[in-house]
Structures are given as C-alpha cells and as structure tokens.
Amino acid sequence: MKRLFYAVLPPVVAVLVALVATSAVIVVSGGSATSFISTILSVPDDRVLVNIINQSSMISISAFAAAIGFRMGLFNIGVEGQYIAGTTAAAFFGGSGIVSGPLNILATLVVAMLAGALYASIAGILKVTRGVSEVISAIMLNYIALTMAGYLVQRYGEKSGYTYITPRLPESSQPLGFSVVSGAPDVWALFVVAVAVGVGYWFLLSRTRFGFDLRTTGESPTAALASGIGVGRMVIISMALSGAVAGLVWMPAYFGSVHTFGTPENFQAGLGFTGLAVALLGRNRAIGIAVGSLLFAFLAGQSNELQRDGIAKQVVDITQGVVVLAVVVAYEVVRRRQARAEQEAVAARLDDRPTEGVVS
Amino acid sequence: MTTSSTDQDVASIDVVLSGILKRFPGVVANHDVDLHLRPGAVHALIGENGAGKSTLMKILYGVQAPDEGTITVDGSPVSFSSPTDAIGQGIGMVFQHFMLADNLTVLENIVLGAEKLHGIGDGARRRIREISARFGFGLEPDDLVERLGVADRQRVEILKVLYRGARLIILDEPTAVLVPQEVDALFANLRELVAGGCSVLFISHKLDEVLEIADDITVMRRGTTVGTADPATATRQGLAELMVGSELPSPETTESTVTDTPVLELRGVTVTNEAGRDVLSDATLTVHRGEVVGIAGVEGNGQSELVEVIMGMLRCSSGSIVLRDQDITRSSTRQVREAGVGFIPEDRHRHGLVLDYPLWENRILGHQTQAPVVRGPLLNQRGARKDAQRIVEEFDVRTPGIDTSARALSGGNQQKFIVGREMSGDPVLLVASHPTRGVDVGAQAAIWDHIRRARRDGLGVLLVSADLDELIGLSDRIEVVLRGRLTATFDPRDVTPMDLGTAMTGGEVA
Numbered sequence: 047m048k049r050l051f052y053a054v055l056p057p058v059v060a061v062l063v064a065l066v067a068t069s070a071v072i073v074v075s076g077g078s079a080t081s082f083i084s085t086i087l088s089v090p091d092d093r094v095l096v097n098i099i100n101q102s103s104m105i106s107i108s109a110f111a112a113a114i115g116f117r118m119g120l121f122n123i124g125v126e127g128q129y130i131a132g133t134t135a136a137a138f139f140g141g142s143g144i145v146s147g148p149l150n151i152l153a154t155l156v157v158a159m160l161a162g163a164l165y166a167s168i169a170g171i172l173k174v175t176r177g178v179s180e181v182i183s184a185i186m187l188n189y190i191a192l193t194m195a196g197y198l199v200q201r202y203g204e205k206s207g208y209t210y211i212t213p214r215l216p217e218s219s220q221p222l223g224f225s226v227v228s229g230a231p232d233v234w235a236l237f238v239v240a241v242a243v244g245v246g247y248w249f250l251l252s253r254t255r256f257g258f259d260l261r262t263t264g265e266s267p268t269a270a271l272a273s274g275i276g277v278g279r280m281v282i283i284s285m286a287l288s289g290a291v292a293g294l295v296w297m298p299a300y301f302g303s304v305h306t307f308g309t310p311e312n313f314q315a316g317l318g319f320t321g322l323a324v325a326l327l328g329r330n331r332a333i334g335i336a337v338g339s340l341l342f343a344f345l346a347g348q349s350n351e352l353q354r355d356g357i358a359k360q361v362v363d364i365t366q367g368v369v370v371l372a373v374v375v376a377y378e379v380v381r382r383r384q385a386r387a388e389q390e391a392v393a394a395r396l397d398d399r400p401t402e403g404v405v406s
Numbered sequence: 407m408t409t410s411s412t413d414q415d416v417a418s419i420d421v422v423l424s425g426i427l428k429r430f431p432g433v434v435a436n437h438d439v440d441l442h443l444r445p446g447a448v449h450a451l452i453g454e455n456g457a458g459k460s461t462l463m464k465i466l467y468g469v470q471a472p473d474e475g476t477i478t479v480d481g482s483p484v485s486f487s488s489p490t491d492a493i494g495q496g497i498g499m500v501f502q503h504f505m506l507a508d509n510l511t512v513l514e515n516i517v518l519g520a521e522k523l524h525g526i527g528d529g530a531r532r533r534i535r536e537i538s539a540r541f542g543f544g545l546e547p548d549d550l551v552e553r554l555g556v557a558d559r560q561r562v563e564i565l566k567v568l569y570r571g572a573r574l575i576i577l578d579e580p581t582a583v584l585v586p587q588e589v590d591a592l593f594a595n596l597r598e599l600v601a602g603g604c605s606v607l608f609i610s611h612k613l614d615e616v617l618e619i620a621d622d623i624t625v626m627r628r629g630t631t632v633g634t635a636d637p638a639t640a641t642r643q644g645l646a647e648l649m650v651g652s653e654l655p656s657p658e659t660t661e662s663t664v665t666d667t668p669v670l671e672l673r674g675v676t677v678t679n680e681a682g683r684d685v686l687s688d689a690t691l692t693v694h695r696g697e698v699v700g701i702a703g704v705e706g707n708g709q710s711e712l713v714e715v716i717m718g719m720l721r722c723s724s725g726s727i728v729l730r731d732q733d734i735t736r737s738s739t740r741q742v743r744e745a746g747v748g749f750i751p752e753d754r755h756r757h758g759l760v761l762d763y764p765l766w767e768n769r770i771l772g773h774q775t776q777a778p779v780v781r782g783p784l785l786n787q788r789g790a791r792k793d794a795q796r797i798v799e800e801f802d803v804r805t806p807g808i809d810t811s812a813r814a815l816s817g818g819n820q821q822k823f824i825v826g827r828e829m830s831g832d833p834v835l836l837v838a839s840h841p842t843r844g845v846d847v848g849a850q851a852a853i854w855d856h857i858r859r860a861r862r863d864g865l866g867v868l869l870v871s872a873d874l875d876e877l878i879g880l881s882d883r884i885e886v887v888l889r890g891r892l893t894a895t896f897d898p899r900d901v902t903p904m905d906l907g908t909a910m911t912g913g914e915v916a
Contacts, residue, residue: 385813388810389814
C-alpha cells in the first residue's frame, strides 16, 4: 500500500507542478490561466479521445524502446533514428506488396524490427569495439536516418502533391480498426502491438534470465562482469532489441490510417524523443509507461482545443517538459526517503549496533 | 608559522570532546563520547568495525556536526561546519584511501587548495623541504607521486596536513596499507611528530601496534567510549575484551585436510596489460582438494590479476589454467563459475552485490545459469527466494527478510550473504579476495568457520588477503606475490608476519 503511494505520488505532484508552471507562463505572456486549465482538464470529445488512444500506442512503443536502453544503462537517444529507419524499410516493403493480404502485416512488422535493430546495432557495435559513446553516435545517426529517408523516398517513391511518398499499402493488407466509440474513427488495429510490446517488456525484464542480466548490467556493470555476464555482448544485443522496438513505432499509424510514408506530411517526427521522456516519467516500468503515454497523448490531444481560447498549442510542450523534469526530481526524493526508511526499518528490527555503512 | 631551531617547533594543541551524540535515521552512531587528546601525545582510538570510530572522526574533522556535546580546542569551545574550519583550528585528517593525483608532483599535490599559504613556487618548495627534513620524511617536492610507493604516499598525505598548519593529525587505520617494515618507519615518523609538539589521533583495531605506539588509549564499543587504558600496563587480551566484550576469535585451522588431488593448476600464466607490461609473470600454482592456499603481497603486486585471470575476467597471454580435468584458460567468467568456482570478490559493493536488488535477487547474481535460481531461460523466483532464505538462516545474515535490499545491510551481513551464496551448489574451488575486509569481529569469525568447514569437506580455496594473521591462520601454504611473480612459499606453521613482510617487499626494509 505504502509502495503504491510512493509510486503514484511523484507523477501526480509532477503533473500539478507542470500545470502551475505552464499557467504561470501563460499569465506572464498575457493569456488566461483559467481557460488553459479548464480546456486542458475538460473531457475530450469522441474524436479527440480516439486520437489520444491512437497516439498513446505509438508513444508507448517508443518509450519501451527507450526503456530497454535505460534499464541496461544505455541512453539510446537514437530511438528517433531507428524509428525512421524502421518506418522507411517497412513502408517500402509493405507498399511493394511482395507478400499479399493480411500476411503482409506480419512480414512488414518483421522488416520494421530488423531495420530498427540493424540501425541501432551501429551505435552498439561502435560503443563496444571503439568506445564511442552511444549518445554521440546515435545523435549523428538520427540526422543520417532522416536525410537518408528523405532521399530514398524521393528517389524510389511516388510524387504526391508537392512531396514524395512510398507506394501505398495494398488495400488487402489494411486491417480493420476497433470501433470503440460509435460515430468516431476507429482505434487503430495495431494498437495491439503496443500492448504486446508492453507485456513482452514486463515479462522479459522481470521473469527471464536475459532480463536479469540486462537489468544487472544497468544497475552495476562491475557486478555484472564478476557474475559472468558478457557486458559487451549485452550492449550490442540490448541496443539491437531497443532498435527493433523503435522500428515498430510508426506501425500502428501506418496500418491504421496513413498507409504510406514520406516526410514531412506523412510522418510524425519527434516520437522517438517523446518516448525518452515518457520512459523517464514511467520510471521504465510497464505500467508507468502505459500511464505516461496516455498522459502525454492526452495533453497533446487537448492542446488543439487551446487555440480556440487564443492560447498557442505549443504551451503543452512546456507542460510535458516540466512534468518530466519535476518527476525526475520527485523520484529521486522518494528514492532517498525510501532507502532511509528501509535502513531505519532494518536497524529498528534488528536493534543492531550502529553501523557506519548505513550513513556513509 | 615560526620555525625556530628548538625541539618544540609546532604549537601544541589540546582537544577535548565531551558528551558527543550523533544520531542518524534509525541509529545512534555516537553517544556519550568523551575523549581527551593531550598535547604532544599519540592517542589511539580502538574499536571494532561499526563501533562508531568513523563517525567520531568525521565530527572531529568537521564533516559532520554533533547533535549534542562540545568540542574544545585549547580550552575554548569550537564548532566546525566544514573540514576547512577544522584545519583552521589545527586539526587535519589523513584518510586510509589516499587522495592524491598520481600525475602531479609532491609539491603540486600539497599546494593544491592551499595556494595562499606559501604560493606555488619556491616558497612552497622551501616549506615542504623544511617539514620533510624536520620529521624525517625524506620527500622531494618535485618527484611525481605516481613514482612513489605506498609508504611515501602516506607521508605526502601527512605532509599535506602539516603544511596546512595541522597540530592534531588524525590517521585512519594508517597501517592497513603497509607491510610491517613500513609500519616501523611510520611509527618513527609519528614519534618525531609528537616530539615536535604535534598530537596524533591514531585509529586502529590492531592491538599490537596500538600498544607499541600509543601514549593514551581509548576504546569504543557500540557508539560510545567504554574505557581508557594505559599502554604501559594494558594487555592485548584486556583491550580485546574491552573492544568486543568477549574473547577475540582466532583464524587458526586445526588438522590438515590437504589431499593429493589437484583442483586448480596454473602453469606459467602470464598476463600482459594494455601498456605491454607483464602484471603477472609465469605464475605456476596448484591448489588441492581440502587445501587453502594463501596469497600474500602488497596491494598492486599482481594478486588482483591472479584472481581475475582465474575467474576469466582477464585473458592470459601465455600459460594454462586447469580446473580438475577441464582446461579453463579461455573460458568466460560464466563458464568458470559453471565449472564449480565460487568467487568472493575484493570489493563487495562493486563486484559482489547489486546494492539496490533485494537479497533474493542477489542470490541469483553469479548463478544465472544454475539451479535452483533459474529454470531454463526463465528465473525461478520461488527457488531463488527459498535458497536466499536458507543462506540467511545458515550463515546468520541479520536482515528483516529476503526482500530487504542489500544496501540496507551492514558490511558484515552483506559479506556473510556473499560467502553463503558462493558456497552454494557445492563448488570445487573458492576464490576468496579479502573475505573479511571491513567486517566486524563476529562476522569475521563466522566467515572463517565457514571456510574451514568447507575445506574439511574437500573444497580448495585460493585466499588473497592483506590481513597477515588471517593468511597465517587459515592457509595450508602461503605464496608470496611480488611485482607479478610468485617469489616465495612459506609454511604458515613456522612463518611470522615479519618474515612475510620481508618477502612481500623483496627483502628490502622500507
């Protein structure tokens, strides 16, 4: 019970802090804080609600990709690049119709994962063999991915209006969505991919030997080494795994409504970075990430309504940013408090002699 | 500061601590502590690990403020909010782990942070030479610290606090890193310091040394000062009983259980580091069933590499390692562990535990491929929990439960858990690095008992330790490692710590 309280308190406080901070910015710039709060906290209409659910599926997949890296002690800032690489490969493959019918969905997902994994491996291999920080190489690889995707689509894609797109997904491979709210658009069929990734993430990390090795390497690389984990090998594998998941990020939208890929219209840039923030917010836990994704999607969904009140929708970016900052601070405060409480409990329980190790 | 030619060239200092109380959440680290540090005397503060010595030291040095009680310097009450305040009053501290920059010279290390005193040039150089000559340190200001040995580095640390005007020098277990000959040299330096008017607070748990050097002795137990003793009349036994409230355990093993069956054989193992230097040269060594082979050596002479190469954490450039009938020269750490090697690492926080994991998850660490903690590719939570519970009971790990994180336990209990874990699954060989370093006397005795019992059941043990008494008491044979070579073999029944110390330093007297 106490555990749950400690888990829930930081994000709640962070959201409140973020709303207050955003209101302050709005007031300072001459807007109305009350209309901001009332719009943000209003009940979304059916169309927006479906949109929020759809968006949350992509955000959560991206967050799980980031979380795999975080748990391993890697800062995979390259989720964005791997997401672009996966999307590009998948859109060309899916649109080509090499595999026909519903099977094309499965095959395309595999291609997306492979492309993401391969792209992420570059950073992983560079880190292990050449000691290049995965952050630096991944940032560079993000730019390369974006540029390459643009080039490939222009070179091998079709013209659509003023931009280029990949060949459209054959209709026989377009799954039906879930009609959750009547009268509103369907929830994307591949929402289930997000659920599967979440369940798989939880199972892998908490129930398997591989997950134990991965977490241990993240918690203490030295203890991992002494326990017989091949740390270099784990870096490459987990980087690839993170990339494979990142490759899936666009898939719910691709199969659900867009059916093609091309920058900038037929793509949603930046989801890879949103995922990093949500992984932090959700503390790399499956449930936390699920809730965090919904929260971020909710804020983004509601932001469109803000424009009616003459408030720029981008203020929501401030809210999202402050939520993450505040939650990181709050988690640390709670972590220290819990550690101290535990030590007190041990000391009280055992009535042991005072131990210096407890305090230093 | 004046430097007259009289004997007493440092103004003396008289420090009194009374009624010190320091609370931390859940524990009272110090209470009713009274300590009088006379001018010009070596005052030994003794007590087992966890008795509250470190906390008291931190209070005296200004790192932590006491909740109650007073500190007076030369009769006037003082309060320190930082080490800078303490050094301003003439109280300086030399830590057990040196805080020196290897790539700087002695001079640079000393003036760092104290540039205002005598500048950073010839003024400082002159002052350093002066102090060094006065107390017989024999340090050259322009030598690079990386070229200095452990004993010289310690002198640099002492010089550093003297340079800053310290009149009371706190030494935290200064002899822990030294061999016996170096200890004698240190004591000679301390006598010079005291003759010069300085006071020394000497923190230790080595009673023989304390009896040799101290003018006053204060004993701490369970956070408070339990008594004082006069070194002229005190006995080792009496002090020990004051310290632990009971008799000291001894590491001595009884009858030999050595067999002819080799468990581990190293043949000409050489390890070359990245710089191309041999850190372990041509090491040949056999451990038999039921035998404890002790490795003695000054830290940094290749014992860590010896352990790591056996454990598969380092690769040897030549030679072979055989475990029973299996060649493990090229095996990974995991394969070595699967072949039946238990490993008690030197640094339990870095290598032995994941501090934020609960105990039951720490039970899995190092045994990720072995029953009962895993089932195929999946973790066996029930098995891990059950076996963690068994270790807690059999090895007397004091913890509220197996869901407590390893971080919350005291050092001794963490170590007992590690020993228990590494003896699970019937290993054939135990590689133990400093198995009782930093643990309290009770836990130490328990760990020794477990090693002895396992040895009787046929376990081979490779024991690396800096505690010469532990080595002599537990080993069936002691090998000395010096500059990466195994240079001498001793029979622990007829070797003294002095002999070992000579061999460990290559026969030279430091």
